[in-house]
Amino acid sequence: MAPSKGFKLKLAGMPDTSVIRLSRPATVGVSALDIPHIRPKLLVKEKEAVKTGTPLFHDKRDPDIRYVSPGTGTVKQIRFGPRRRLIEVVIALDGMDDFVAFDPVSPADLNTLSDPDLIDRLKQGGMWQTLRQLPARDTADSSTPPPMIIVCLNGNDLFSPHPGRVLQNRIKQFEFGLAILQRFSDRIIVAARKSAMDRLEPVKHRITHQVADIYPAWDPGAILYHIKTKAEENQAWYIHVEGLIRMAQFLETGRYPVETMVTVTKGHDKKPHMITRPGAPVRLLAGNYPSDSVITTGQLNGRKVDPDTHLGFFETTLNILPNAPDDEMFGFLKPGLNKPTVSKTFLSCLVNKEVQLDGTLHGEERACINCGYCETICPVDLMPSFIMKALHGDDIEEALQLGLLDCCRCGLCSFTCPSKIELTQILSLGMDTHHKDKQG
Amino acid sequence: MNPIKKIFDLLEHDFSESGNFAKLAPLFDATKTFFFLPSPKTGIGPFIRDHLDLKRYMSVVLLSLMPVLFFGMYNTGFQSGLARGESLDFWSAFLSGAWVVMPIIIVSYAVGFFWEILFAAIRRHPISEGFLVTGMLFPLTLPPTIPLWQVALGISFGVVIGKEIFGGTGRNILNPALTARAFVFFSYPVTMSGNVWVAGANAVDGITGATALAVTADGGTSLTAALADQGFSLPHLFFGLVPGSIGETSALCCLIGAAILMITRIANYRIILGGMAGLILTALLTWLLPGTSGTWVDAGPIYHLCAGGFLFGISFMATDPVSAPGTNPGRWIFGFLIGFLTVILRVANPAFAEGVMLAILFMNVFAPLLDHLVMKHRISKRIPNV
Numbered sequence: 001m002a003p004s005k006g007f008k009l010k011l012a013g014m015p016d017t018s019v020i021r022l023s024r025p026a027t028v029g030v031s032a033l034d035i036p037h038i039r040p041k042l043l044v045k046e047k048e049a050v051k052t053g054t055p056l057f058h059d060k061r062d063p064d065i066r067y068v069s070p071g072t073g074t075v076k077q078i079r080f081g082p083r084r085r086l087i088e089v090v091i092a093l094d095g096m097d098d099f100v101a102f103d104p105v106s107p108a109d110l111n112t113l114s115d116p117d118l119i120d121r122l123k124q125g126g127m128w129q130t131l132r133q134l135p136a137r138d139t140a141d142s143s144t145p146p147p148m149i150i151v152c153l154n155g156n157d158l159f160s161p162h163p164g165r166v167l168q169n170r171i172k173q174f175e176f177g178l179a180i181l182q183r184f185s186d187r188i189i190v191a192a193r194k195s196a197m198d199r200l201e202p203v204k205h206r207i208t209h210q211v212a213d214i215y216p217a218w219d220p221g222a223i224l225y226h227i228k229t230k231a232e233e234n235q236a237w238y239i240h241v242e243g244l245i246r247m248a249q250f251l252e253t254g255r256y257p258v259e260t261m262v263t264v265t266k267g268h269d270k271k272p273h274m275i276t277r278p279g280a281p282v283r284l285l286a287g288n289y290p291s292d293s294v295i296t297t298g299q300l301n302g303r304k305v306d307p308d309t310h311l312g313f314f315e316t317t318l319n320i321l322p323n324a325p326d327d328e329m330f331g332f333l334k335p336g337l338n339k340p341t342v343s344k345t346f347l348s349c350l351v352n353k354e355v356q357l358d359g360t361l362h363g364e365e366r367a368c369i370n371c372g373y374c375e376t377i378c379p380v381d382l383m384p385s386f387i388m389k390a391l392h393g394d395d396i397e398e399a400l401q402l403g404l405l406d407c408c409r410c411g412l413c414s415f416t417c418p419s420k421i422e423l424t425q426i427l428s429l430g431m432d433t434h435h436k437d438k439q440g
Numbered sequence: 441m442n443p444i445k446k447i448f449d450l451l452e453h454d455f456s457e458s459g460n461f462a463k464l465a466p467l468f469d470a471t472k473t474f475f476f477l478p479s480p481k482t483g484i485g486p487f488i489r490d491h492l493d494l495k496r497y498m499s500v501v502l503l504s505l506m507p508v509l510f511f512g513m514y515n516t517g518f519q520s521g522l523a524r525g526e527s528l529d530f531w532s533a534f535l536s537g538a539w540v541v542m543p544i545i546i547v548s549y550a551v552g553f554f555w556e557i558l559f560a561a562i563r564r565h566p567i568s569e570g571f572l573v574t575g576m577l578f579p580l581t582l583p584p585t586i587p588l589w590q591v592a593l594g595i596s597f598g599v600v601i602g603k604e605i606f607g608g609t610g611r612n613i614l615n616p617a618l619t620a621r622a623f624v625f626f627s628y629p630v631t632m633s634g635n636v637w638v639a640g641a642n643a644v645d646g647i648t649g650a651t652a653l654a655v656t657a658d659g660g661t662s663l664t665a666a667l668a669d670q671g672f673s674l675p676h677l678f679f680g681l682v683p684g685s686i687g688e689t690s691a692l693c694c695l696i697g698a699a700i701l702m703i704t705r706i707a708n709y710r711i712i713l714g715g716m717a718g719l720i721l722t723a724l725l726t727w728l729l730p731g732t733s734g735t736w737v738d739a740g741p742i743y744h745l746c747a748g749g750f751l752f753g754i755s756f757m758a759t760d761p762v763s764a765p766g767t768n769p770g771r772w773i774f775g776f777l778i779g780f781l782t783v784i785l786r787v788a789n790p791a792f793a794e795g796v797m798l799a800i801l802f803m804n805v806f807a808p809l810l811d812h813l814v815m816k817h818r819i820s821k822r823i824p825n826v
Contacts, residue, residue: 229823230823329475331477365479
């Protein structure tokens with residue numbers, strides 16, 4: 001398996017592999033913004049006291065899928081966005097954790113639990129949703145067994161936490177997690193970036209696929225695209241290693257796990273990995289940064305975060321992107337030694353050094369000129385411009401035939417488009433609409 | 441603060457929604473973004489974006505046209521001097537050529553931009569950079585003797601009928617610059633074909649003769665001998681010191697432009713190489729036909745490559761991404777068939793001495809079909825995910 005297409009620029013900002021522990025935050029939050037397709041229904045009110053593990057909201061489509069409080073305290077605020085869309089539930093933390101407790105299940109006891117009991121336990125504990133299902137990336141459907149489960153050791157971003165650090169002192173939980181997954185499927189794929197193998201010696205025998213170090217080769221959608229052999233495998237489940245470990249910790253202790261690892265990247269800074277609570281405040285993680293920066297949870301496939309909110313359930317990294325200097329005079333005529341590009345139109349393509357990109361478009365939106373840059377970079381061999389045109393013509397059938405659902409939303413087509421067309425957004429909307437229609 | 445920026449900031453209000461010149465907002469916007477590269481914040485992911493934009497993209501195409509443009513200016517002056525029997529030094533040849541060529545380019549840009557601004561103002565969209573290339577390509581395909589009103593008419597047809605009625609940049613089926621040339625070619629055949637085009641030849645009466653592609657040999661002499669006899673020896677054709685359209689005469693300059701386009705990956709090398717392969721193979725086949733000596737059937741691949749506008753067309757016209765296929769196998773076939781059709785038109789149709797223009801326009805029409813077939817094939821190879 002050697003996907004060769006993808007993002008080949010060398011970006012600055014790889015975090016240092018040292019680990020620090022952040023101070024205890026005053027608040028934690030559960031964000032609804034990084035949970036795909038959810039229709040949340042709140043289960044708590046402001047000023048209500050909650051324990052660690054108390055359900056805060058569930059998914060109306062399946063009320064058994066709960067999102068629980070990652071800390072003990074009182075509900076400080078429930079934030080809504082436009083049209084009363086839930087943004088997040090904020091908890092003001094008390095000094096000590098008081099857990100909603102379940103019976104602990106040791107690895108040896110795992111087989112005493114029946115499948116329905118196991119699924120029910122994970123759902124009650126707010127852990128089931130760490131398992132997600134391709135191609136829509138919705139919460140895994142527990143009623144049908146998956147064709148395979150992909151365990152992604154690397155996160156969504158180029159600079160997500162190093163799996164060697166996430167797994168440090170957690171090998172037992174990792175093994176337990178794999179045992180849990182084996183209850184749901186015989187085929188477990190464990191994939192890691194080649195560059196991460198340096199610190200993965202203890203789990204090397206578990207890794208089934210080493211993928212190229214080209215973003216987004218380690219994304220579950222990209223992995224599946226390159227290993228699938230038949231159409232039924234499209235419904236594969238996947239889980240990130242952080243989720244797997246937390247799932248195992250939850251079963252083993254009967255308590256909601258309150259530690260997670262995040263990375264923060266900012267320019268050429270090499271910040272250490274940070275241990276903090278799930279749903280930690282963005283300000284605490286980000287530290288100092290220029291006021292006009294853009295903060296994202298993945299520079300290519302994340303979301304933009306407000307510094308006054310909290311990190312989401314699935315998110316493990318923050319990228320702080322500087323804003324661009326003022327509009328540049330005759331910018332399009334410069335030789336461009338300091339203008340990173342995947343094309344060959346600036347001199348920067350001759351220099352092989354770490355580059356820094358700012359959070360701006362570098363141009364204005366224009367009509368598609370069929371140049372083919374999107375196809376050249378797409379990691380799953382799509383022709384995004386053709387799919388975009390099919391979607392604009394409301395021809396979802398043609399878009400699906402062209403492989404729309406293989407799209408892994410890596411963002412590279414939008415990244416590379418010289419006409420600055422929001423291809424990723426257009427394709428994502430098409431996929432989401434299709435998923436919604438299918439659910440009825 | 442930059443003084444030019446100050447001027448734009450002062451004028452901004454007049455061109456805004458409520459200003460006096462709201463209709464001309466696209467013109468203001470195009471001028472402003474020409475001076476100051478805009479870089480708005482990314483609202484949605486991905487949050488980082490490549491530095492390549494359409495301004496840069498089209499600037500690279502213009503850069504690749506510089507060798508043929510400057511050589512075309514020099515050659516226009518040189519040929520005119522030759523016709524008058526004067527021998528001009530480099531700079532006077534260049535300047536007298538520029539004196540002829542610049543008005544054609546200025547008229548092409550001015551009239552073309554008028555239409556672009558008109559359509560942009562009515563449709564309320566920004567002016568696309570694509571016209572920078574069209575406005576330069578069209579004059580380079582014209583003989584230097586062309587009357588300026590024909591230039592104006594041609595570019596109007598190219599922009600309006602060739603592009604804007606389809607919806608503007610990115611939606612046209614045919615290459616607008618070639619559409620413009622085809623219009624002039626069929627409407628005003630006298631100025632566009634037959635006689636040698638030598639600018640500034642008013643001092644000389646009655647120059648007759650033909651462009652290289654119209655030459656045939658009679659009475660047993662070979663075509664190459666007949667060509668050399670009339671000043672079209674192979675080195676002349678390769679370096680371009682022959683009469684012809686402004687931009688097309690020099691094979692060398694076209695190859696330099698093609699190299700720039702291929703190295704920067706702005707043009708797809710598949711189209712250019714496929715076209716050359718198609719031309720060379722077809723020319724080889726016709727060369728092997730017996731009993732054809734003295735005509736272009738017998739010219740062989742090298743002469744077919746260097747004479748006429750093939751290299752100009754395949755490098756700059758066929759590689760227009762909008763009117764070419766968007767799939768790689770489609771691009772190979774597209775290029776190959778342009779080469780094939782160019783030779784077939786040259787040797788089989790006495791009405792058109794030059795075939796490349798019609799070959800490209802014809803294949804432009806078929807580009808969507810090629811894409812369709814390639815995509816059908818690709819879909820059949822994919823594991824369905826529906």
